[in-house]
Amino acid sequence: MPLTTTRIAQGLAALGGALLLLTIATNIIGEPLPGAVIRIAIVALVIAAFVGAVGTVGPREVARKIGQLVVVLFCVTVFAFLLVRILPGEPEDLLVPIRTDTEDPAQRRLIADRRADIREDLGLNDPLYVQYGKWLGGFVTGDLGNKYTVSGTDPVSDEVGDALPKSLQLILYSQIISLAIALPVGVIAAYRQNGIFDRFANSSAFGMLSLPNFAIGLLLAYWVGVKLNAQLPESVNIPPQGYRPFSLDSFEAFRDHFFTMLLPALSLAVGQIAVYMRLLRSDMIQTLQEDFILMAKSKGVSNSRVLWRHALRPSSLTLVTVAGLSIGTLIGGTVVVEVIFSIPGMGQVIARSILEREFVTLQSCVAIVAVAFVLINAALDILYSILDPRIRNVRA
């Protein structure tokens, strides 16, 4: 009964997706819903994916995929955990927040005590696999360990909790901007293939791909943030640097948030626009050669309706996948862009922890990024085969 399982899967996926979006939205606004909602959303999505996948590719294939996913997740977390441990030097040496090159005996004793404390706290005397187990246990439950400062310890989860929404905002806005531009441009370029617009769009895409996001960021910061901003009226302030939190308290605060995010989001979006545009264009050109398009045209359906209603959806599958996968690339991009525009997001946390060799934070951040990336891949894999029956058949 593939129909009913598909229906159940779709229903659950819709519910889970809606709840998840709601959670993300409320998190960005700054008034998060109770944690139970996100758990329900995740459970609904997992069940939906499971039911949908069993219905489409059969239980054996699903078991194999889940097995693969577990192995990959295991390896990724082990890698993130080991990345900093395999390098020379004792971990606690990297973490003692006091200069060790002192001659003063009291100071040296203090350092020795501190080192012993840190060893104890991190469980560095345990065998490596026990350390990994403890760290993973904490990671799954949201306890990311401690950052050691001169005066004591700070929980890493606080810092990450502050930074994560800012990076999510940046990624979300840049995805919205890139899709909003790439969709119409790609469709029109495909419709008038090899026309002036198509040629222009293609060569600009080529140029956009050759311009790294930090270069775009600096150019925008100068031409818009400094030069154009000086010409703009007082109320429109697009600064070359800085971050304002999302706020609904006043219109000014709300507006300033978007003004400060505009340039960083745009610098990330430019490269994506080019990628999405080219993908959509090539898929669209293929779709437009299909019989059902000819059929629709011969029925007298208007050109724009053929393009937007008939051709866009079957052409957008690759785009959806790549848009999801780009999140990995975007996370890398945010590191640099956040530094250029001084946005205190995950990128800044990663950059700081790397420069300070503060590996407790670093391994958690790297693990968060990699696990998210793997899970997005897995989710898209399932979504893709549910959306497109042809792939389902090829796979099975």
Place this chain on the structure above:
Amino acid sequence: MSVRETDVPSAASLAVLTEDAPADRTVTEPEGKGKAPTIGLGGRIAAGWLLLVVVLSVLAPILPIDEPTARGAGSELGLFTEGHILGTDTSQRDVFSRLIFGARSSLIVSVGAILVGLVIGGTLGLISGFRRGRIDTALSSVFDILLAFPQLVLALSLVAFLRPPSASSGTGNAQVDTSGGLTTIQILIIALGIVAIPLLARITRATTLSWSQREFVLAARAQGAKNLRIMVREVLPNVMPAMFSIALLSIAIAIIAEGGLSLLGVGVQAPTPSWGNMITDNRAVRSAPLNALFSPIAALFLTVMALNYLGDAVRQKYDVRESAL
């Protein structure tokens, strides 16, 4: 309509390289297309630019230009100031001279890194695609896992832990020298090379897979050729064009990566100029002289574009299929 391979991580990292010539996709015979063997006017311009950059950076020490670290006496900034074609930067150093010496380190880092990646990744990919079976499964999983980390984050982690501690980081943390006496440039080459390995290995593997199926491989085997000989003499020459085109694109990515790492403070270290640290030095857009900021950006942009263009041209000429990526 062909069904794309949804080989996930590679699609992510190579989305940038995705080609959009649907008509070419149906052609599977690598030499059967009968395309014009020239690379066209654009290709010539691109090759010319790259040649210019390479020659200038090789000849940099004997060119009649200022020392890249020499500080001028004058306070003049901006273009076409006396004695400086591209003016001087915030520290009164000649921008043009720094641009050429910067090209030198940017090229050494990126080409070096991709050579490391090609030698290691290419060998692994060749073995993996040729031998298949368990070796292939094991190697492919390792590549998949490495590709699960955003490239820049991976590169940043590797560089940060390989580099000697800098006194200026000012965190007060106990600094342990984990560098083993490597220079920054060597560290960058190693780190970016490691990041490039899984990507180059996957592409070599995919291309090797299809070439290993061909009749001439069977013929060689029937004549009693050993595996190693078949790999090196029969398969490798056919895989080379694909590797070459991806190498060009990867060099472009490595040049950009050096720039990104510089902005994060772990690129080529002063006083040696690189395009990345020139951009970083002059990134204060409110006050920095524009010629000093825009010159390296322009040089980087043109070089990356030339590499992308040539890479695409080579790929189209040898019809390296997108699905192989």
